[in-house]
Amino acid sequence: MPMLKVTRHKKMALFIAVALRLSTARLGAATIQEFLAAHGAEIIAGPDGALWSTNGSSTALGRVTPAGSYQYVSIPADSVPIEDSGVFGITVGPDGKLWITGTRRQAIFRFSVQGSVTEIPTPTLVSYPNMITNGPDRNLWYTGWSTIGRLTPAGVITEFQVPTNRSIPEGITTGPDGNLWFTEKAGNKIARITPQGRITEYPLPKPGSEPYRITVGLGNDLWFTEYSGNRIGRMTTTGVITEYELPNQNSMPASIIQGPDGNMWFTEQAGRIGRITENGAITEFPVPNPNSRPGALTIGPDGNLWFTENGSFYVGRLTIGGTAGAVCVPSDTVLCIDDAPGDRRFKVEVEYSTSQGGGLSGNGHAISLASLGVTRGGLFWFFEPDNPELLVKVLDGCASTGKRWVFTSAGTNVGLIITVRDTVSGEVHTYYNQDLKAALPVQDTGALACGN
Numbered sequence: 001m002p003m004l005k006v007t008r009h010k011k012m013a014l015f016i017a018v019a020l021r022l023s024t025a026r027l028g029a030a031t032i033q034e035f036l037a038a039h040g041a042e043i044i045a046g047p048d049g050a051l052w053s054t055n056g057s058s059t060a061l062g063r064v065t066p067a068g069s070y071q072y073v074s075i076p077a078d079s080v081p082i083e084d085s086g087v088f089g090i091t092v093g094p095d096g097k098l099w100i101t102g103t104r105r106q107a108i109f110r111f112s113v114q115g116s117v118t119e120i121p122t123p124t125l126v127s128y129p130n131m132i133t134n135g136p137d138r139n140l141w142y143t144g145w146s147t148i149g150r151l152t153p154a155g156v157i158t159e160f161q162v163p164t165n166r167s168i169p170e171g172i173t174t175g176p177d178g179n180l181w182f183t184e185k186a187g188n189k190i191a192r193i194t195p196q197g198r199i200t201e202y203p204l205p206k207p208g209s210e211p212y213r214i215t216v217g218l219g220n221d222l223w224f225t226e227y228s229g230n231r232i233g234r235m236t237t238t239g240v241i242t243e244y245e246l247p248n249q250n251s252m253p254a255s256i257i258q259g260p261d262g263n264m265w266f267t268e269q270a271g272r273i274g275r276i277t278e279n280g281a282i283t284e285f286p287v288p289n290p291n292s293r294p295g296a297l298t299i300g301p302d303g304n305l306w307f308t309e310n311g312s313f314y315v316g317r318l319t320i321g322g323t324a325g326a327v328c329v330p331s332d333t334v335l336c337i338d339d340a341p342g343d344r345r346f347k348v349e350v351e352y353s354t355s356q357g358g359g360l361s362g363n364g365h366a367i368s369l370a371s372l373g374v375t376r377g378g379l380f381w382f383f384e385p386d387n388p389e390l391l392v393k394v395l396d397g398c399a400s401t402g403k404r405w406v407f408t409s410a411g412t413n414v415g416l417i418i419t420v421r422d423t424v425s426g427e428v429h430t431y432y433n434q435d436l437k438a439a440l441p442v443q444d445t446g447a448l449a450c451g452n
Helices: none
Strands: 008-011 013-017 021-027 030-036 043-045 051-054 060-064 070-074 090-092 098-102 107-111 116-121 132-134 140-143 147-151 156-161 169-174 180-184 189-193 199-203 211-216 222-226 231-235 241-245 253-258 264-268 272-276 282-286 294-299 305-309 314-320 335-337 346-354 360-363 365-368 377-381 388-397 403-410 415-422 428-433 442-449
Touching: 043 090, 043 294, 043 305, 051 090, 090 132, 098 132, 132 169, 140 169, 147 169, 180 211, 189 211, 211 253, 222 253, 231 253, 253 294, 264 294, 272 294, 335 365, 335 377, 335 388, 346 388, 388 415, 388 442, 403 415, 403 428, 415 442, 428 442
Parallel strands: 169 211
Antiparallel strands: 008 116, 013 070, 021 030, 030 314, 043 051, 051 060, 060 070, 090 098, 098 107, 107 116, 132 140, 140 147, 147 156, 169 180, 180 189, 189 199, 211 222, 222 231, 231 241, 253 264, 264 272, 272 282, 294 305, 305 314, 335 346, 346 360, 346 415, 365 377, 377 388, 388 403, 403 442, 415 428
């Protein structure tokens, strides 16, 4: 039931805190550092080159720079007591603003880092909006108590009832097939919802697994954590599930993402950061404080892994040795784009899939235009070498927006996953198109960090 919501505009108050580095731990090829912050629930790389975290028990936001400088940001919430106004999920929307779920407030906040806040109430008082992500249709999508919500940038919310009542949907991500995929913690299922709202559920093999967070990763599959099952799960878009047992009991795996080294990385609230490779090999790295309860995980603007600590007043940064500084090597499927002439800084890869022609998928074939003097962009073809399907370019917009820009233009309606990697910082941005939908141009003027 679509509903147009009334907005209430606010101004934010800033409180500055001094950053304090707690400790540094060197763990083979990885280094973990911790920085003073408020309690963190979720964390995301913001449009201003800093990391932003939520506090699930209040309307506090945290802002930490890659150097460790910290700010405390309060979002006013009318006369509602602060303990009833917790903010939780956070993402950067298609408009470059931060979109934040107010779980107890029963609202979504649209937050500008320049200072304004718009509050959008959810349709019912039992929505309990949780995690939030960008959808393939350029809307925001969030999980609720028993619903999945779709929110347009204009503030129109539609909520879809999950077939399993009170299944407690948790993590949500855009899949490689152009649909949204989410976990059902209480329902013990992974589910798919189309942009039109059709939901399909896939039960997990073992009861009581409590699937928690989910992301797209290695093999173009869905990867998820099983909080009580003590496993990492992997699932194809056709529903084939593979599970990997963690080495230690009661690890409580939480967040999971694909790291700048190409492997999958996950947090364990038992006090570790884990890595799992394509073949399922798992390595665990203990954090300096074993009681810190690592929670959310993201890739920062510096190309490192950043995580929140639910049991302390710190955020952590994990630097993976050898993940940056490798110049892009061009190949049939890899397009290398210059920042400075000849530096081949940006690595671009494309995957396509479509139900057309009986079902086709594969890697896009790169066409370098360097012989024509064009080094800041190039083309990809999918089916015939004389039929270019996609233009990708990366431009230096640092002087005007403080970011490097990613632009794409495609003449196709197949499903796409476009991955742009900064080989210096390790930062990765991914762009999607849904199969059978005309690909819209990408004009991401807040994509890659400057300063390196």
